Amino acid sequence: MASTETAPAEVSAHLTAEDRVGLLRAMLLMRGIEERAMTLYRQGKVPGSFYDGYGQEAVSAGAAWAMAPQDRLCILHRDLAAHLIRGVTPARIFAQYMGRAGGVTGGREGNVHFGDRKLGCVGMVSMLPDMMLVATGMAMAFKLRGEARCAITWFGDGSTSRGDFHEAMNWAGVQRLPVIFVLENNQYAYSTPTTAQFAVSPVERAAAYGFPGVQVDGNDAEAMFEATRQARERGLAGEGATLIEAVTMRMHGHAAHDDMKYVPAEQVEEWRAKDPIDRQVRRVEELGVDVDALREEVRAEIDAGVEEALAMPMPDGATARDQLFADQEALLSDGRGPWSGF
Template sequence: MATDTKLGPDATAIPASTGQLNRDDRVALLRFMLLMRAIEERAMSLYRQGRVPGSFYDGFGQEAVSAGAAFAMGPADRLCVLHRDLAAHLVRGVTPVRIFAQYMGRAGGVTEGREGNVHFGDRGLGCVGMVSMLPDMMLVAAGMAMAFRMRGEARCALTWVGDGATSRGDFHEAMNWSAVQRLPVIFVLENNQYAYSTPLSLQFAVDPVERARTYGFPGERVDGNDVEAVFEATRRARERALAASGPTLIEAVTMRMHGHAAHDDMRYVPPELLSAWRERDPIERQEKRLSALGVDVEALRAGVAREVEQAAREALEMPMPDPAGASGGVFCEGEAEPLGDGQAPWSRFAEVSDA
């Protein structure tokens, strides 16, 4: 992964834009974004054919936010992945075929057919399935971070949160509690200019980075369409978290280039706004960077297209789940993890607050 990587033979040709990413990492970031886009485009056509039930949500134009942030996290960290963050699942190792199977409600999907939408996460790969109520994943992430601290583990939790969700009460509770407890948690605010049809101007009067500061921890705004910038900001936030310096809010500024979901024609978005953002497409930007380094971007694209088509075909061949297994995987089977050192939780909280 991205940390502690060895520089490859062409390292001298790589501009020192990040200091942390080698050539392979940078290609990997592009590949995850290409995969996300190709999977979502194919899944959208499956939705239109009636093969994906319910609705369909995508993150077209926002690929850098999930790819860059997830890439900066370590294997033991935990990620709460939202509805426009498909690349995060891919970075953690969920295969495209499992994702197609998930959308189509097949037995081979991540939830084994119990859910046919975006509320999924493979815990074995460090992803927690999305709670639909927004932004409750912030509280889940804060809770996990608190558990890591109580057990004395060097791990942190990250969640994405939409701009619209920042106006909910739970957002403020999560921000405040994380600050007071100096939790090892990272909030990546995916500012895509809209919450359904509500524009930013109707959402908040104080900018989100300022809000973080007023709660007592740093907020950093980054270009959310620059995958390497998102990676860098997340890497720094993770270092803070692991150094027991507490939470960070990263505001990744981007644009929702499609409707809220497949049913939404987004007539309420001014066309000139969309065309301005089209010029800043995160994939094209990373492709330009890598082409300048001699990477064969066309070959990469073609490989991704083949892989995605193959995955879609395989998923279409998969059976539907056995209804008899519907209630499986709902409750914890096996023992819960112990706290670790036998200390009463509240004494540990007191220590943290005094630190």
């Protein structure tokens, strides 16, 4: 029976102390990398604009932590922690931002549009929210092949007003697909507030398509983990899709060029007090972990990553047309055993 639920706030029994520190580490890395990238952007080293997920780190970290290697992730531009958790290194990310040869796409895509197939991540499609359809299609393939795998994707509140959102939700519901939809409700779609976006809480829409919608504190990495873990279990048990509404706040402008003057200052201050990293720091400190040392370790990793990326060459123009189309033979024989290709 479809329902709308609120996820429990208590600590997940499925997280070890190491996991809890790992979640904090991933969020610190995400924030540190994006802050450094903004500086590189202002120095003219990152072409295009720059988009970040400041204040939303728990949404991608918590959800990605619940996924297994054989699962597939359609990651959006505000979800860097998911790439990090899958194993993309800071150096490759900085190189991607700067369009260098060593970036994930080797300079072939927009700076935040990337995905390393070998790590189970799909290159981002910019037309929002088409990644919902891609994730749904992958889940359909898993079901048809009888594979115990799940697909997950993230998208914003603005995306819920598009037809593709409803198409993906409908097909996932009709087919009871192992797919997890993470609605990153960060209160604004560019300058449009949610009050101008939907007349009902979007999480309630899941019921209309025959699967549960769960509202989660999106600034709580552990709650995000637990909600996603449960959604994944449902998917693998053949019980179908789940919509997770992660309630959070976009703490920076839409992109580097946007000063978000349209957001009331009190709203930003209110959410600053709910910072997802501060929250995880408090928990991890209770475990007796030296968070200053962890911050130092993360900073050193970022410094080394920037240095490595800055030393990389720009791509060779002669390779510009390489890797634009799938080579099916290579995809099916890339040595990843049963999870070759997607």
